Amino acid sequence: MVSQLLKLRFAFLLCFSFLLFSCSSDDENVEDVEFSQEDNKKATQVDMVFEGTLNIMETAYSEEEEGRSTGFFPTCAVISISQTGDNINLEIDFGTGCTLPDGTFVAGKILLSYGPIVNNTRIIDYTFDTFTYNQHPVSGGGQIERTLENQNGNPQSTVNETITVGFPESTVTATRTGLRISEWVEGVGSGNWFDNVFHITGNWNTLFSNGFNRSGVVVETLVKKTNCAYVVSGVIDIQQNGLSASLDYGDGECDNIVTLLFNGQQYIILL
Numbered sequence: 001m002v003s004q005l006l007k008l009r010f011a012f013l014l015c016f017s018f019l020l021f022s023c024s025s026d027d028e029n030v031e032d033v034e035f036s037q038e039d040n041k042k043a044t045q046v047d048m049v050f051e052g053t054l055n056i057m058e059t060a061y062s063e064e065e066e067g068r069s070t071g072f073f074p075t076c077a078v079i080s081i082s083q084t085g086d087n088i089n090l091e092i093d094f095g096t097g098c099t100l101p102d103g104t105f106v107a108g109k110i111l112l113s114y115g116p117i118v119n120n121t122r123i124i125d126y127t128f129d130t131f132t133y134n135q136h137p138v139s140g141g142g143q144i145e146r147t148l149e150n151q152n153g154n155p156q157s158t159v160n161e162t163i164t165v166g167f168p169e170s171t172v173t174a175t176r177t178g179l180r181i182s183e184w185v186e187g188v189g190s191g192n193w194f195d196n197v198f199h200i201t202g203n204w205n206t207l208f209s210n211g212f213n214r215s216g217v218v219v220e221t222l223v224k225k226t227n228c229a230y231v232v233s234g235v236i237d238i239q240q241n242g243l244s245a246s247l248d249y250g251d252g253e254c255d256n257i258v259t260l261l262f263n264g265q266q267y268i269i270l271l
Helices: 002-015 037-065
Strands: 078-084 087-093 105-114 121-133 136-147 156-166 173-186 197-208 213-225 231-240 243-251 257-262 265-270
Touching: 037 078, 037 087, 037 105, 037 121, 037 136, 037 156, 037 173, 037 197, 213 243
Parallel strands: none
Antiparallel strands: 078 087, 087 105, 105 121, 121 136, 136 156, 156 173, 173 197, 197 213, 213 231, 231 243, 243 257, 257 265
């Protein structure tokens, strides 16, 4: 009985973790669950903010420096480049507010700085200037190692991050640190942002100012299609509140189904 209750509690916990928007269960006694649903909701928002912000940076850089037009940025986004010697600064300025084609509302600036390409690779430092993503303040920065062509002939970004995300109407902040590798495997140079496919690996940790902590590591490559709202395949092992489990995102179909694997049992979670 205790084992079954633990499984149910952990299933509830995961429902509010990795990009999960809704979940159903036979157990309606939410007060029994020994975790903060609000913290888990915030952790999901941090993941979404990071993925969206990184996509903005990579897309702007790809368009300006690699000549790969995507048509992603509306006229309210002003992208400018300045250069002093070998040092280049790329500024993405959304002003007081700008709505992107995917519906994201952003404001403020993202600043990229980098030197010349060396051995097929360019090191890009990024910081934020009063930047917000869907009303979430974002500060901090990190470094992107941009490889023009990896061993598969594809563009690739290896990102080291330390960013802090705030939340509307809350004093809690979350700092996410980690390593994320994204390979652009389809749609390169097509001129359309909606046919892009990325393979994602890495590991990251999110620590909240209230002490809540969550970590994850990709054990089977995640596949993200920009024409689908969900990761369509891959597996993440997670650690949260002292418990371990894995999330299986499926076999490549664009659907909202994720399988939670915990203690030898499978549980279907609807995103």
